[in-house]
Structures are given as C-alpha cells and as structure tokens.
Amino acid sequence: xxxxxxxxxxxxxxxxxxxxxxxxxxxxxxxxxxxxxxxxxxxxxxxxxxxxxxxxxxxxxxxxxxxxxxxxxxxxxxxxxxxxxxxxxxxxxxxxxxxxxxxxxxxxxxxxxxxxxxxxxxxxxxxxxxxxxxxxxxxxxxxxxxxxxxxxxxxxxxxxxxxxxxxxxxxxxxxxxxxxxxxxxxxxxxxxxxxxxxxxxxxxxxxxxxxxxxxxxxxxxxxxxxxxxxxxxxxxxxxxxxxxxxxxxxxxxxxxxxxxxxxxxxxxxxxxxxxxxxxxxxxxxxxxxxxxxxxxxxxxxxxxxxxxxxxxxxxxxxxxxxxxxxxxxxxxxxxxxxxxxxxxxxxxxxxxxxxxxxxxxxxxxxxxxxxxxxxxxxxxxxxxxxxxxxxxxxxxxxxxxxxxxxx
Numbered sequence: 001x002x003x004x005x006x007x008x009x010x011x012x013x014x015x016x017x018x019x020x021x022x023x024x025x026x027x028x029x030x031x032x033x034x035x036x037x038x039x040x041x042x043x044x045x046x047x048x049x050x051x052x053x054x055x056x057x058x059x060x061x062x063x064x065x066x067x068x069x070x071x072x073x074x075x076x077x078x079x080x081x082x083x084x085x086x087x088x089x090x091x092x093x094x095x096x097x098x099x100x101x102x103x104x105x106x107x108x109x110x111x112x113x114x115x116x117x118x119x120x121x122x123x124x125x126x127x128x129x130x131x132x133x134x135x136x137x138x139x140x141x142x143x144x145x146x147x148x149x150x151x152x153x154x155x156x157x158x159x160x161x162x163x164x165x166x167x168x169x170x171x172x173x174x175x176x177x178x179x180x181x182x183x184x185x186x187x188x189x190x191x192x193x194x195x196x197x198x199x200x201x202x203x204x205x206x207x208x209x210x211x212x213x214x215x216x217x218x219x220x221x222x223x224x225x226x227x228x229x230x231x232x233x234x235x236x237x238x239x240x241x242x243x244x245x246x247x248x249x250x251x252x253x254x255x256x257x258x259x260x261x262x263x264x265x266x267x268x269x270x271x272x273x274x275x276x277x278x279x280x281x282x283x284x285x286x287x288x289x290x291x292x293x294x295x296x297x298x299x300x301x302x303x304x305x306x307x308x309x310x311x312x313x314x315x316x317x318x319x320x321x322x323x324x325x326x327x328x329x330x331x332x333x334x335x336x337x338x339x340x341x342x343x344x345x346x347x348x349x350x351x352x353x354x355x356x357x358x359x360x361x362x363x364x365x366x367x368x369x370x371x372x373x374x375x376x377x378x379x380x381x382x383x384x385x386x387x388x389x390x391x392x393x394x395x396x397x398x399x400x401x402x403x404x405x406x407x
Contacts, residue, residue, distance in 0.1 A: 037067030038094065042172050049390060049399070051134070051165065056372050057391045058134035059165040061155075061175075068143045069179045070094060071228055078215035081246050086218055090177045110196045111331045111359045112184075112256050113307040114264045114290065115339060115346045121382035124192040124258045125352045126184045129361045130154065131371045134165045135390065137401070138178050140228070142188060148405055149227040150386050151185030152375055153178045181220045187227045188405045190260030190381040191236060195223055197310050198268065199327045200252040201278050207252055208269040209280035210244035219248045222255070232259045237287055240267050247280070256308045260381040264290045264306045266313060274318050274325060288313055299336050305344040307335040331359045349387040352378045353394065360392045 041063060049060035070093040080086045112126040134155040142148040156162050158174050158181060166172060184194035199205055217225065222240060230236040236257040247253055258264035271282040294301035296313050309328025311318070318326060338355055339346075346352045356376045357363075376394075378387040384405040393399035 037065075037069075038173075038176055040066040041176060045136075045166075045172055045175060047166075048137075048401070053132075055391065055393075056132040057393070058132055058155075058162065058374075060390050061134070061136045061166060063136055063138050063175060063178060065138060065140045065179055067141070068146070069140070069176075071146070071179075071224065072144060074221070075215075075225070079217045079221065079243060081216045081218075081244075083218060083248050086180060086221065090180060094176045095173055109310050109328060109361075110194070111307070111309050111328065111335060111356070112194050112196070113335050113339060113355065114256075114258045114262075114305045115344055115352055115355070116262065116305075117349070117352075117380075118345060118347050121380050122190075122258065122260055122262050123346065123349060123352050124186070124194070124256075124264075124379040124381060125356050126194045126377050126379075127356050127359060127361075127373045128152065128154075128183055128375050128377075129372070130374050133162055133374055134160055135375060136175060136178050137388065137403075138182065138185075139403075140179055146228040147187035147189050147191075147230075149185055149187040150403060150405060151179075151182035151223075151227060152377060152388070153181050154183060154374065157181050180224055182223050182227065183220070184377060184379075185223070185227050186379040186381065186384065186386065186405070187230070188384055189231045190384055191226065191230045191232060191257065192259075192379040192381055193223050193226045193236065193255060193257045194308075195219060195253050195255055196308055197327070198252045198254045198312055199310060199325070200270070200274065200312060201280075202275045202325075205251055206278050207247035207250050207280050208245050208283050209247065210269070210283060211281045212244055214242060214244045216246055217243045218246050219251075219253050226257060230257075232261065233257055233263045233265050233289075237265060237267070240287075241285055245269055245283075245285075252280075254308070254312065256306065258306075258381060262290075262304070266306060266308055268312055268314060270312060270314050270317060273316065274312065277317075286314055299340070303336070303340060303344055305339055307332055307339070309335075331364065334359055349378045349380055349385070353387060353389060357392065357394045360394075362392050 044064040048062050051059045109129040136153045138151045140149045186192040225239050226236045255267040266288040268286045269283040290306045309332045311326035360373045373392050376389045386403040388401045
C-alpha cells in the first residue's frame with residue numbers, strides 16, 4: 001500500500017513538473033513569436049568604443065536590426081505628421097506598448113560633399129556637428145523588396161542619457177526605435193543620404209509643415225524611406241515629392257542624396273525669401289541636381305560634385321544684408337575650395353576623411369554653438385563600404401571603423 005502511494009505521489013509530481021514545463025515552453029514560444037525579431041536585435045547590440053569624457057567622446061554602439069521593423073505598415077498607414085504620432089507608432093508596434101519613447105531633433109550643424117576617388121569610386125562624406133552624445137551604428141537587413149542599409153543614430157534623440165549611455169535592459173529596448181531616427185547612411189544600391197539643419201524663417205526658425213492630400217513623413221523618416229526604397233537619386237526625389245514633410249521640434253532641414261552613378265541632389269523646401277519664409281505650410285520642394293545647378297552659382301556650375309552645410313542654396317533666398325544668416329557658409333566655401341583644387345577628386349576614402357577633418361568643429365569657427373564633430377563618415381557608393389570615425393579622432397587608428405554592406 002505504501003509503495004502504491006509513493007508511486008502515485010511521483011506521478012502527480014511528474015505531472016505538475018510536466019505542466020509547468022509545458023506552460024514555460026508555451027510562454028517562450030508566444031514571447032518569441034511576438035518579440036522574435038526584437039529579441040534578436042537586442043542580443044546583437046554591442047559597445048564598440050568606450051566613452052572618453054575628457055575628449056567629449058560618448059559611447060559608440062553597433063546594432064543589427066532583424067526583420068522589417070514595421071516600415072511597410074508605417075508606409076501603408078500614410079506615415080505620420082509629427083514626432084508624437086511617430087512615437088505612438090513605434091510604441092504600439094516595436095515596443096508593443098511596454099516602453100514609452102521620446103524622439104527630438106535639437107539644432108545641429110553639419111557639412112557634406114560628394115567626390116570621386118582616383119579609382120573612379122563615388123564617395124559621400126559627411127560631418128555631424130553637435131555636442132557630446134552617444135551613438136549607435138545601425139544595420140538593417142534587405143527585406144520584402146527593401147534595401148539593406150547602414151545608418152548613424154544620435155541616441156540622445158531617443159532619450160538615452162548623454163552622461164551614462166545605454167544602461168540596462170529598458171535602455172536597450174528604447175534603442176529598438178533607432179531605425180526611425182537616422183542622420184545619414186547608405187544602402188546596398190549605393191544610395192546615400194544625409195540630413196542638415198537649414199535655419200529657415202528669419203529671426204526664428206520655422207519648421208516645414210506641408211498640408212496637402214499627400215501622405216506624411218517627419219524629418220528622419222524621410223531619410224529612412226530613401227535608404228529602404230530608393231534605387232537611385234531619381235527614386236529618392238520621387239519619394240520626397242510624394243509626401244508632405246513635417247520637420248521636427250520646430251526646426252527646419254534640407255537633405256543631400258547621392259548614388260553610385262555620380263549623380264547627387266540637394267532637397268530643399270522653401271517659400272519666398274528667408275525673412276518672409278515664415279509659413280511652413282506654404283513651402284514647396286526644390287531640387288538642385290549636381291549636373292544642373294548653374295542657377296545656384298558659377299562655382300557650382302563649374303563642378304560635378306556638390307557640397308552642403310546649413311544654409312539654403314536657392315537663388316535670392318537671402319538678401320545681401322542677410323549674409324550673416326547663412327549658417328555654415330564659410331565651411332561651404334572651404335569645401336568647394338578644397339575640392340575644386342583637385343577637380344572633385346580624392347585619392348581614396350582616407351583622403352575624403354581628411355577633407356572632412358578640415359571643417360571639423362574643434363579646429364573651425366563655430367557659428368551655431370556646436371562644440372564638436374560627433375562623427376565623420378565616408379560612404380563609398382560604388383563598393384557599398386563605410387569608413388566611420390567618432391568625434392574627430394582622425395589621428396587615432398583605433399577609432400577608424402570600416403564596414404561593408406556586402407558582408
């Protein structure tokens with residue numbers, strides 16, 4: 001009798017354990033079915049360069065995004081009109097409502113140019129000027145007809161503390177929003193894009209806020225759509241033309257896009273002149289092509305490359321008395337001077353990085369209060385490779401990161 005009771009007790013215990021294991025397995029399957037791509041993305045995140053506070057260097061992370069991060073759903077719903085709507089979309093889809101996010105766009109000052117290497121490769125060089133911050137290098141996969149891409153994200157735009165970096169699991173979950181906040185990048189079709197402050201509206205900057213029957217996007221989501229969907233410059237222009245732009249955080253932006261053919265464009269949304277351009281809803285897209293820019297000036301007309309900083313290029317946008325309002329004009333002239341002396345050629349990616357170093361903010365007069373160049377990137381649009389340096393560490397070989405989208 002006692003043996004029978006022991007046997008029955010063991011069967012009950014085994015049954016309980018089996019039930020618990022079944023529940024654990026079921027929950028694990030349910031969690032992975034819901035969060036599978038997000039879990040794989042989080043586990044890919046790694047710290048690749050540690051902060052150096054004395055040099056104003058933040059931490060640098062790398063993250064490989066798995067899956068499609070719901071961009072097709074974003075497009076299908078007609079995009080978003082504001083940062084608040086973008087945050088709601090990301091929270092409801094990517095973080096499943098668990099984490100509240102914040103996305104902001106403070107005033108930034110940057111420089112970029114296109115050039116050709118001695119081997120004939122097309123490169124896109126870009127400085128991102130701001131202040132001490134933490135950065136994430138974001139890789140996305142080719143997915144559902146969309147391109148694989150590399151992009152750079154300033155993590156303070158996602159609410160990550162500047163002085164601590166990514167701490168703990170919840171900060172990592174917040175970083176799942178990074179694909180929607182790129183500042184520059186390149187895709188596997190050889191299309192590169194960057195975003196730049198344009199300081200429009202006279203005494204106070206006025207954000208572009210178009211209001212037609214077109215679908216909508218915000219500042220960084222335009223860049224995201226170009227990286228994912230554009231095969232070349234013409235398709236990037238078509239994307240930009242198909243949406244209403246709503247600049248973020250009461251600021252204004254313009255963009256440069258280039259492709260592996262050597263063509264490039266600058267995208268600007270303007271209405272009237274700077275002193276009267278105070279109605280963001282009245283602005284219209286103006287496209288400046290590198291091979292059709294004689295209306296901008298003789299220097300631009302005589303060159304096949306393009307440069308961009310932080311002022312609007314459209315003719316007669318600024319009155320002569322408003323020359324001081326052309327933020328970054330001195331950097332623009334210096335880049336043209338350097339590249340004109342070589343007829344738009346650079347020896348290689350390292351030489352392109354040297355050009356960026358010329359207008360780095362530690363050695364250049366700051367006209368917008370930005371204390372350093374947070375990162376410098378040279379995108380080879382022919383080979384689909386990236387040369388990336390944080391915070392003007394041009395003389396530190398350990399600070400040079402090289403990636404290839406073919407990998």
